[in-house]
Amino acid sequence: MRRYVCLVLALLSGGAGAHPVDEMVQGAYLTLTPGAVQLELDLTPGVQVSAPVLKSLDANADERVTSAEARVFAVRVLAQSTLTLNGAAVRWTVDEVTVPPFQNLKLGSDTIKIYATAKRPDQPGAGTLVYQNRYQPVKSQWTANVFLQPAAGWNYAVTGQSRSNDGRQLAVKYRITRL
DSSP: OHHHHHHHHHHHHTOTTOOOSSSEEEEEEEEEETTEEEEEEEEEEOTTTHHHHHHHHOTTOSSOOOHHHHHHHHHHHHTTEEEEETTEEEOOEEEEEEOOOHHHHHTTOOOEEEEEEEEOOOOSEEEEEEEEEOOOSSSEEEEEEEEEOOOTTEEEEEEEEEEOTTSOEEEEEEEEEEO
16 A cells, blocks of 8 residues: 555655656666676666667668667767776676667667676775766766675675766775674
């Protein structure tokens, strides 16, 4: 019953369907895991700005995105982001790209997901992670968040974080200790 009350309140307050039609929402979700940083980058173009994104994604303009086209797109997008660990630049490796039906993207009603990994030494002590997303084929809204995936024998803790005003950059201080 509580779920339905919350849904009704969200609908009445205008909170539902808040995706902008004239911007692309870019959500970066970084997870510190043993020996790596995993990235899920969600790209949701609004209906009014989907054309340039789709042109870049669908190289042969047949309105069907192949896995090869998706991978090339993901590499281009990730080349416009940076990740530094303790001040040293680290490269992303594309793990997977999920592309919804072309028509959904054209209508601004779905999300491209890019999954990537960057290697990170798992050693005790303090560390810093700085992620910056410079991908902007159209007007965009950015957000970035960090998550922890603890491992047996290790403890991870975020000790501080900051974001740029535009949401493009996330800086995280963390500590790893052996249990």
